[in-house]
Amino acid sequence: MTKAHGAPWPVKFCIQSIKLASIMAILQILQYPDERLHTIAKKVVQVNDVTRKLVQDMAETMYAAPGVGLAATQVNVHEQIIVVDVSETHDELLVFINPEILHRSGEQEGEEGCLSVPGIYENVRRADKISVRALNQQGESFTLDAEGFLAVCIQHEVDHLHGRVFVEYLSQLKQSRLRAKLKKRRREAM
Numbered sequence: 001m002t003k004a005h006g007a008p009w010p011v012k013f014c015i016q017s018i019k020l021a022s023i024m025a026i027l028q029i030l031q032y033p034d035e036r037l038h039t040i041a042k043k044v045v046q047v048n049d050v051t052r053k054l055v056q057d058m059a060e061t062m063y064a065a066p067g068v069g070l071a072a073t074q075v076n077v078h079e080q081i082i083v084v085d086v087s088e089t090h091d092e093l094l095v096f097i098n099p100e101i102l103h104r105s106g107e108q109e110g111e112e113g114c115l116s117v118p119g120i121y122e123n124v125r126r127a128d129k130i131s132v133r134a135l136n137q138q139g140e141s142f143t144l145d146a147e148g149f150l151a152v153c154i155q156h157e158v159d160h161l162h163g164r165v166f167v168e169y170l171s172q173l174k175q176s177r178l179r180a181k182l183k184k185r186r187r188e189a190m
Ligand code: K1U
Pocket: 066, 067, 068, 069, 070, 071, 111, 112, 113, 114, 115, 116, 152, 153, 156, 157, 160
């Protein structure tokens, strides 16, 4: 087997390790009330390999969590990118770069969770149907009509890009109780 110059391991091993390292990355998810969750994400100017690698890492992070969505904001990257997969089989990844919700209609109320606020589930009222325009991983524009849980998920993730966390829809009383609960939880974890 060929050895890399000066290195004790074979070239094949080095290349395979680099390839593996480039396909596997679970990113750290910011935890509420981290201030960085309130950063407004910037538009992606050019969809390129760096964007696609981030999308891949975000998808891995979402599936590993596990979750049904993730916004770049949550992994401390302040660019307008979200990934969503609400399928039971976890094989229907949707990627939205620079998503814009063009239309909202109807109303639904349902329980939401957030990987940045683990263990907290609260009811939120959202539009029932939306139409969203975005770029795909090739930089091509597409429009998707969504309803029900998929629509909820997309709205939740787009909110993250605007620096909004779902708990901010709750009453002030509920929010202060939640902050106290999270503080206590953090104290106990130390
Ligand atoms: O943005 C996030 O933090 C992801 C979040 C998305 C979401 C869930 C529910 C309603 C609206 C948006 C989550 O994925 S929380 C985890 C979760 O809901 C879940 C986890 C495992 C299986 C099924 C759902």
